[in-house]
Amino acid sequence: xxxxxxxxxxxxxxxxxxxxxxxxxxxxxxxxxxxxxxxxxxxxxxxxxxxxxxxxxxxxxxxxxxxxxxxxxxxxxxxxxxxxxxxxxxxxxxxxxxxxxxxxxxxxxxxxxxxxxxxxxxxxxxxxxxxxxxxxxxxxxxxxxxxxxxxxxxxxxxxxxxxxxxxxxxxxxxxxxxxxxxxxxxxxxxxxxxxxxxxxxxxxxxxxxxxxxxxxxxxxxxxxxxxxxxxxxxxxxxxxxxxxxxxxxxxxxxxxxxxxxxxxxxxxxxxxxxxxxxxxxxxxxxxxxxxxxxxxxxxxxxxxxxxxxxxxxxxxxxxxxxxxxxxxxxxxxxxxxxxxxxxxxxxxxxxxxxxxxxxxxxxxxxxxxxxxxxxxxxxxxxxxxxxxxxxxxxxxxxxxxxxxxxxxxxxxxxxxxxxxxxxxxxxxxxxxxxxxxxxxxxxxxxxxxxxxxxxxxxxxxxxxxxxxxxxxxxxxxxxxxxxxxxxxxxxxxxxxxxxxxxxxxxxxxxxxxxxxxxxxxxxxxxxxxxxxxxxxxxxxxxxxxxxxxxxxxxxxxxxxxxxxxxxxxxxxxxxxxxxxxxxxxxxxxxxxxxxxxxxxxxxxxxxxxxxxxxxxxxxxxxxxxxxxxxxxxxxxxxxxxxxxxxxxxxxxxxxxxxxxxxxxxxxxxxxxxx
Numbered sequence: 001x002x003x004x005x006x007x008x009x010x011x012x013x014x015x016x017x018x019x020x021x022x023x024x025x026x027x028x029x030x031x032x033x034x035x036x037x038x039x040x041x042x043x044x045x046x047x048x049x050x051x052x053x054x055x056x057x058x059x060x061x062x063x064x065x066x067x068x069x070x071x072x073x074x075x076x077x078x079x080x081x082x083x084x085x086x087x088x089x090x091x092x093x094x095x096x097x098x099x100x101x102x103x104x105x106x107x108x109x110x111x112x113x114x115x116x117x118x119x120x121x122x123x124x125x126x127x128x129x130x131x132x133x134x135x136x137x138x139x140x141x142x143x144x145x146x147x148x149x150x151x152x153x154x155x156x157x158x159x160x161x162x163x164x165x166x167x168x169x170x171x172x173x174x175x176x177x178x179x180x181x182x183x184x185x186x187x188x189x190x191x192x193x194x195x196x197x198x199x200x201x202x203x204x205x206x207x208x209x210x211x212x213x214x215x216x217x218x219x220x221x222x223x224x225x226x227x228x229x230x231x232x233x234x235x236x237x238x239x240x241x242x243x244x245x246x247x248x249x250x251x252x253x254x255x256x257x258x259x260x261x262x263x264x265x266x267x268x269x270x271x272x273x274x275x276x277x278x279x280x281x282x283x284x285x286x287x288x289x290x291x292x293x294x295x296x297x298x299x300x301x302x303x304x305x306x307x308x309x310x311x312x313x314x315x316x317x318x319x320x321x322x323x324x325x326x327x328x329x330x331x332x333x334x335x336x337x338x339x340x341x342x343x344x345x346x347x348x349x350x351x352x353x354x355x356x357x358x359x360x361x362x363x364x365x366x367x368x369x370x371x372x373x374x375x376x377x378x379x380x381x382x383x384x385x386x387x388x389x390x391x392x393x394x395x396x397x398x399x400x401x402x403x404x405x406x407x408x409x410x411x412x413x414x415x416x417x418x419x420x421x422x423x424x425x426x427x428x429x430x431x432x433x434x435x436x437x438x439x440x441x442x443x444x445x446x447x448x449x450x451x452x453x454x455x456x457x458x459x460x461x462x463x464x465x466x467x468x469x470x471x472x473x474x475x476x477x478x479x480x481x482x483x484x485x486x487x488x489x490x491x492x493x494x495x496x497x498x499x500x501x502x503x504x505x506x507x508x509x510x511x512x513x514x515x516x517x518x519x520x521x522x523x524x525x526x527x528x529x530x531x532x533x534x535x536x537x538x539x540x541x542x543x544x545x546x547x548x549x550x551x552x553x554x555x556x557x558x559x560x561x562x563x564x565x566x567x568x569x570x571x572x573x574x575x576x577x578x579x580x581x582x583x584x585x586x587x588x589x590x591x592x593x594x595x596x597x598x599x600x601x602x603x604x605x606x607x608x609x610x611x612x613x614x615x616x617x618x619x620x621x622x623x624x625x626x627x628x629x630x631x632x633x634x635x636x637x638x639x640x641x642x643x644x645x646x647x648x649x650x651x652x653x654x655x656x657x658x659x660x661x662x663x664x665x666x667x668x669x670x671x672x673x674x
Contacts, residue, residue, distance in 0.1 A: 127427020167420025546598025
C-alpha cells in the first residue's frame with residue numbers, strides 16, 4: 001500500500017468539505033480547503049487525543065473558533081476514527097444529523113464547544129487553557145504531571161474583528177497561558193470580499209502587545225514550515241502562541257480560490273470537478289482511499305497515549321490517593337460527600353439569623369458558605385468585586401505572578417470585560433474541574449448576552465452574579481438602572497434566573513445553582529437592604545420550587561380573594577400591601593416567585609396550589625411588565641416599570657414610578673372590582 005503524501009492527506013479534508021457543502025447546497029467550503037494543510041499538521045503531528053474516548057481528562061482540546069468551516073472539523077473527526085461515520089458527513093446540515101452547520105457541543109463526538117458567533121471559540125479556549133493551568137497548579141506534584149495538556153485553536157479574520165477576541169486574548173497574555181496555541185487563518189477574505197477595507201489591523205503586533213509569542217509569516221500550505229512553527233509553539237513556557245498562517249481560501253479551486261466566492265456557498269458541480277482535477281484527486285464524491293483513511297486513523301496512537309497517562313495516573317494515585325480521588329470527583333462534576341447535609345444546616349442557620357441586608361451582601365455570605373464545602377468554586381468579577389461582593393474570606397486571587405510561579409487561586413479579576421469573562425467561564429465549565437462564576441452589574445449583562453446564550457445552548461452549569469438589579473440602584477441613573485434585563489434573561493431557554501427577596505432565598509438560589517448540572521444560573525441581586533421574611537420549615541423547603549406561598553391570606557387559603565406575586569425587593573411591598581388590605585377586610589395571598597424557571601418545571605398540581613386558577617392575580621416587580629402578563633392573565637394587573645429610570649435616590653424613584661405598597665393595594669382592588 002502506497003503511503004500518501006501529506007498534501008494528499010490534506011486533500012482528503014478538502015474534498016470531503018466541498019462534497020458535503022455541495023450535497024447540502026449550503027455551507028462554507030473555502031475555509032476547510034484553505035486550512036486543510038494546517039489541520040493535517042496539527043491533528044496528525046501535534047494533537048494528543050483518543051478518538052475512542054473523547055472525554056479523556058488529559059486530552060488536548062481543539063477549538064474551531066471559525067466554526068462556519070465546520071466541515072473541516074467533521075472531516076478530521078471522521079478520518080481520525082471518532083464515532084462519526086461517513087453517512088453523517090453526507091447528512092451535513094440536515095435535520096438531526098451529527099453534523100450541524102456549526103459545531104455543537106453534545107451533538108458530535110469530539111466537539112469541545114459550540115462555536116457559532118465568531119470570536120467566542122477563542123475566548124472559550126482561553127477558559128480551557130486557564131482551567132488546565134489552575135488544575136495543574138493544584139493537583140500536580142513533583143514527578144507527577146497528571147494535568148498536562150494543550151489547547152489548540154483555529155481562528156480567522158472574523159474572530160479577530162470581534163471585540164470579544166480582544167477581551168479574552170489580552171487576558172490570556174496577562175495570565176501567561178503558554179499551553180494555548182492559536183493558528184490564524186490569514187487569508188484576507190471575508191464574506192464581503194477582500195478585508196483590507198475593513199480589517200487593516202497589525203494583528204501580529206496586537207498580539208505581541210498582549211504578551212503573546214507570535215510566529216509570523218508561516219506558509220499555511222507548507223508542512224515543513226507548519227511543523228517548525230508547532231515545534232516552536234511547544235517550546236514556549238511563558239506565553240500563549242499565535243501562529244500567523246498565510247493561506248489561500250478555497251485552496252485547489254481553479255476559479256474560486258482566493259476569492260469570497262468560495263467563502264459561504266457551494267462551489268458548484270463544474271468547479272468541484274475542476275478542483276478534483278487540479279488536486280489530482282481521482283476518486284468520487286465522499287470516496288476516501290483505504291491508504292488515506294489508514295494514515296489518518298488515530299485510534300491506535302490515541303489509545304497508547306491514554307494508556308500511558310492512565311499508568312502515570314495510577315502511580316500518582318498510589319502516592320497521593322486523596323488528591324487523585326478529589327481530582328476524579330471534580331472532573332466527574334460530582335458534589336462532595338456530605339453536601340446535602342451541609343447545605344441544609346447552612347440554610348437553617350441563615351433562616352435563624354434573619355438578617356436584613358442587601359441580597360448582594362446575602363450572596364457574598366452565601367458564597368462563603370458554599371466555598372467552605374466546595375473547593376472547586378472559582379469566582380470572579382469584571383472589575384466590580386467591591387460592588388458585586390463576589391469575593392469571600394480566604395479566597396486567593398489568581399495573579400500573573402502566582403501563575404508564573406506555578407501557583408493557582410480561586411478568584412479571578414477579569415477587568416472591564418463582561419463578554420470575555422462570560423465566554424471564558426463557559427470554557428472553564430466545559431473543561432471541567434471547576435464550578436466557575438462571574439459578576440457584574442445586571443445592566444452590563446447586555447454586553448455578555450451572546451455568551452450567556454451559549455451557556456444555555458450548551459447546557460453548562462455556569463453561574464453569573466448580577467447586582468444592582470433595578471431602579472433601587474438610584475443615583476447612577478437610567479444608563480445603569482435595569483428595566484428589561486431580568487425579563488429578557490428569563491426568556492432564554494434552559495436558563496435559570498433567580499431574583500431572591502432576602503438572605504434565605506439568596507442562599508437557596510446559590511445552592512440550587514451549584515446542584516444544577518445542565519442549567520446555567522443568573523442571580524439577580526439588590527443594592528439596597530431587603531427585610532428578612534419569616535418562614536416555616538415547609539416554606540424553607542418550598543423555595544426550591546421557584547414559587548411558593550410566602551404569606552397566606554388572613555383566614556387561611558379558603559379565605560383568599562386574590563394573589564399578589566412578587567420577586568426581590570418587591571416582596572416586601574407585597575407583604576405590606578397584604579397587611580393594608582387585611583385591615584380593610586380584604587384577604588390576599590402573597591406568593592414569592594424568585595425563579596419562574598423552577599416554578600414552571602413543577603407539576604400542574606403544585607402550580608395550581610400556589611396560584612389557584614379562580615383567584616385574581618397581581619404581580620409586582622420593579623422592571624418590565626411584559627413577562628408577567630402571561631402569569632396574571634387578561635384580568636390581572638402588573639405593577640412595574642415600562643420606561644427608563646431617572647437619576648435620584650432609590651426611595652424617590654420607587655415613589656415616582658408608583659412601585660409602592662399603595663399601588664399594589666390599588667391594583668388588587670381594581671382586579672376584584674373588574
